[in-house]
Amino acid sequence: MKGRKILMIPGPVEFTPEVLQAMGLPTTSHLAPNFMDVFGQALERLREVFIAPSGQPFIIAGSGTLAMEMAAANLVEPGDRVLVVNTGLFGDRFVAILERHGAEVTQVTAPVGDVPSLEQVDAALQKGPFKLMTVTHVDTSTGVITDIRNLAHLGRKYDTLVVVDGVCSVAGEELRQDEWGIDLTLTASQKALGVPPGLAIVVAGPRAMEVFRRRKTPVRSFYADWTNWLPIMEAYEARQPAYFGTPPVNLIWALNVSLEQILAEGLDNRFARHRRISAAFKAGVTAIGLQLVPVSLEKAAHTLTTIYYPEGIDARLLPLISEAGAIVASGRHPVIKERYFRVGHMGAVTGADVLVTVGAIEWALARSGYRFDVGAGVAAAERVLAE
Numbered sequence: 123m124k125g126r127k128i129l130m131i132p133g134p135v136e137f138t139p140e141v142l143q144a145m146g147l148p149t150t151s152h153l154a155p156n157f158m159d160v161f162g163q164a165l166e167r168l169r170e171v172f173i174a175p176s177g178q179p180f181i182i183a184g185s186g187t188l189a190m191e192m193a194a195a196n197l198v199e200p201g202d203r204v205l206v207v208n209t210g211l212f213g214d215r216f217v218a219i220l221e222r223h224g225a226e227v228t229q230v231t232a233p234v235g236d237v238p239s240l241e242q243v244d245a246a247l248q249k250g251p252f253k254l255m256t257v258t259h260v261d262t263s264t265g266v267i268t269d270i271r272n273l274a275h276l277g278r279k280y281d282t283l284v285v286v287d288g289v290c291s292v293a294g295e296e297l298r299q300d301e302w303g304i305d306l307t308l309t310a311s312q313k314a315l316g317v318p319p320g321l322a323i324v325v326a327g328p329r330a331m332e333v334f335r336r337r338k339t340p341v342r343s344f345y346a347d348w349t350n351w352l353p354i355m356e357a358y359e360a361r362q363p364a365y366f367g368t369p370p371v372n373l374i375w376a377l378n379v380s381l382e383q384i385l386a387e388g389l390d391n392r393f394a395r396h397r398r399i400s401a402a403f404k405a406g407v408t409a410i411g412l413q414l415v416p417v418s419l420e421k422a423a424h425t426l427t428t429i430y431y432p433e434g435i436d437a438r439l440l441p442l443i444s445e446a447g448a449i450v451a452s453g454r455h456p457v458i459k460e461r462y463f464r465v466g467h468m469g470a471v472t473g474a475d476v477l478v479t480v481g482a483i484e485w486a487l488a489r490s491g492y493r494f495d496v497g498a499g500v501a502a503a504e505r506v507l508a509e
């Protein structure tokens with residue numbers, strides 16, 4: 123038997139064979155001409171994938187949390203007021219990071235599974251001024267998606283910098299940084315970008331870079347300071363040697379391969395594929411009577427699905443789903459942690475992966491004594507995929 127299970131968690135996800143091959147190439151010098159070319163090309167391609175022609179990309183060794191800290195460290199000075207549009211665990215994390223860097227944080231929140239309304243955010247912004255606002259595009263703990271386009275519009279109206287945590291959305295959910303007026307988008311390699319964990323990625327727009335340049339106090343993190351990294355990014359883009367900290371050579375090689383694949387698929391096609399996969403998966407699990415955490419489909423992300431266990435079932439379901447061939451994730455949000463599970467479907471994910479996963483969930487539920495029409499979930503998912 124193959125003994126292979128598919129990895130359906132909200133990051134790390136499964137990667138394409140070409141991306142994995144790049145991870146295994148002989149590691150070159152970080153100053154080798156062919157690596158300078160790869161790094162430079164990856165920076166250029168990030169502008170395309172973020173749809174941010176005016177943006178300054180940064181690629182740094184670290185996880186998504188470092189990308190969040192990089193935004194806070196470089197844009198915030200002690201005493202600055204920041205508005206956090208909080209939709210779950212990663213909103214809480216942004217509050218902690220911003221406060222660590224001296225920000226005075228105000229939050230707009232919503233019940234678990236919901237997102238704050240535009241009116242709520244507008245009312246909060248009116249009580250400003252705020253130097254910046256942060257919004258999580260897809261909160262991976264609750265599975266909800268925010269209306270970034272209209273939220274960024276509000277940020278513009280109040281002359282507040284708009285920072286988007288796109289860790290679970292960039293290259294999966296539609297996001298148009300420049301056109302929508304976003305000042306900084308951040309992500310990590312291991313989610314919809316489709317590269318093994320280890321890269322923190324930030325694209326900062328001109329207004330964010332201007333705020334950074336006008337700082338009165340030094341950035342209070344040596345490693346995260348753009349003063350150190352900006353010359354490095356500029357040098358690689360000019361195919362010139364430069365050093366501040368050794369870049370993760372193989373990861374950047376793999377990133378460049380993934381970005382090439384993303385652009386070859388076409389961003390609009392890729393967004394549409396994530397919507398279709400998500401619709402099929404959600405149709406599958408709701409057809410067998412399961413309930414989603416997001417309060418409505420309009421507020422549900424397309425890169426992952428969060429699902430309540432039915433009555434009488436708990437996290438003991440997860441090892442059974444794994445036994446049936448799909449690895450899914452446990453709950454993360456403290457308020458409902460024990461009551462739900464999460465399934466990631468982003469990056470190179472296919473319709474076949476959806477069918478296997480819905481089938482594995484059905485098998486595990488049947489084993490656990492849940493009464494339902496076995497096969498109805500797979501059939502519903504298949505119908506959406508066939509549309």
Ligand SMILES: *Cc1c(COP(=O)(O)O)cnc(C)c1O
Nearest residue numbers: 185186187212260262289290310
């Ligand atoms: C995963 C995630 C993070 C944290 O990324 P790490 O790479 O785990 O540090 C931050 N924000 C969101 C929305 C995420 O999904």
